[in-house]
Amino acid sequence: MSEETKPRRRQARGERRIAQLLQAAANVFCAYGYTATSTNAIAREASVSPGTLYQYFPNKEAIAIELGERLLNEMREAHGQAFTPANLGLPLPELLDVVVDPMIAFNCEHPVFLALMHGSDVPGRIAEEHDALHANLLNRVQEVIAHYAPELSVEDRTRIADMTFAIFKGGLQLILAAPEGAERDAAITELKTVLLRYLSPLTGEPLTTLPNR
Template sequence: MRAELTRQRVLTAAAHIFAEYGYAAGTTNRIAERARISIGSLYQYYPNKDAILAELMTRHLHSVRVTGTYRDQSDLPDSLEDIIRMFVRTKIENHLDDPELLRIMYEQAPRTGELLDRVTRQEQEMVDDLRDLIDRHPEVRVEDRDTAARLATAALGPIVHHLVAAPNSVDVTRLEDELTAMITGYLRGSGQGGGRTTPRSA
């Protein structure tokens, strides 16, 4: 219990230090000072700051809410636009707590095999969740829904990471509106690049 509390103090301190100074200047000495422990005590838990950042990334991924929580609900929205808005809003909300720290984590976290596996699993879960949400919806006109779910999910990540964490970040409500319109329009086959769509039922 005490060890976990100390570990949490280190992680909390590191989150503040990385966000305040950036990763390069966020030294273990600064982290230990902010956590109010000795540098020797810090090294008992983490061998270096790469390990600390990787742990922060892992815990973030573990805590992220995914749209799969909506699949078992009986009160899902009827319209495709509202379903996509729900999906987009979840993605945005997962980046609002500390967007600068998230930017550092996604851009600079060491990509260990374990971390890459976790990221890959989470991305696949999001693709599966979106595919499940749109699979039988009558408003979806794109033919290849698996690819559509992959494209929509892949587009959301970098856009939200960049625009929420940017120094002149866009208004969150406006971002939600624009992303919802972009993805909904694509799924309805109203874009120029969508090409083939499923024929309308008689």
Template sequence: MPDNQDDSPAKEQPRRRQARGERRMTQLLEAAASVFTTTGYTAASTNAIAREAGVSPGTLYQFFPNKEAIAIELGDRLMHEMRDTYGEALAPIDPATPLEEAVGAAVDRFTDFNTQHPVFFALMHGPDIPGRITEEHDALHATLAGRVEALLSALLPDASAADLARTAQVCLGLYKAGLELILAHEGAEREAYTQELKNVLFRYLEPLVGHRMARTTRPTKTRTP
């Protein structure tokens, strides 16, 4: 019987071309992320992206017809990764977890993603969001708001749906404002702004949650007779 020819040179060449194409696309997307973060989407150009990637504009156009197509592909990949981050950051909370710890852990996960991918904020919150990214971002925001409401409903079982929705939107608004400040700083100042955001969210939620999730478990003082 003839040997299996699946790994023949003729079939290996398309695989190599595909792998090279994927590497080139990744290179272009990384360059675009750098340019969009530095200049913003509106001011960016395909020529600038090609220069950043170290390729000719003609090479770029083999993969993307314009900068909007680049932004859409980049946004799609980032939103897929962000959904995974949401799932981890907004997992159900153990009732024994102090509120301050729960808030801090969620903020850390979200800010870690955004500091590693600053282009996400540049694309999603810039003045000119490209193409269908607007609709996809709105859907992602709605999903996030729903997850926050679900978490709050466990902490505030007597709250109405309207109250939960309002509280979730305030939390998201505070987070977005804090994130903009965090991304504008580096090093110790970034850490300080991150802590300030945690403090603001905790102090907003603590009176609502009450003693269901205390800041810490404090020993009960005994009175002497």
């Protein structure tokens, strides 16, 4: 075996171990919150010794930062795929489908995102990046509103975007609390219906089509 192959294998093992530790941290953060979680609890969840954990992360904050940055990067990708110029040309019900569905899917797949990002004691670096992402998302929503109602003032667009996002966040909590399957699907449909009924007056067209059920 060449010397070049050995480092690659060690690197691959290290990446698998990091992924294992991050998944364990996500599980524990979801169960107990960031503040109540300890590195020992993460190590137990990952079925490794605390010494092994410290080979990769010096403390809980470092784990949270790595996990948070990975989640934020994935969320940015979801936003980028949803808010595209092509999607702006869709009718409002279809636009809601392509924007809301990936955001809900992301949060359902990563419940730790809300637990970590909205914790009171999360590392400042994560909070700052999350705030920047939140501001970017609001800007994207304002762009959608401006597309449908260009006559609105900046103040009106800002207010409507804030309300739209508040509706989404409230609905998302109910969706995440609903059991997977028919109940969660029904909750998703209700959220889209509420958003559609709120935003449809901006298009100047009568509400005749509801989002996909």
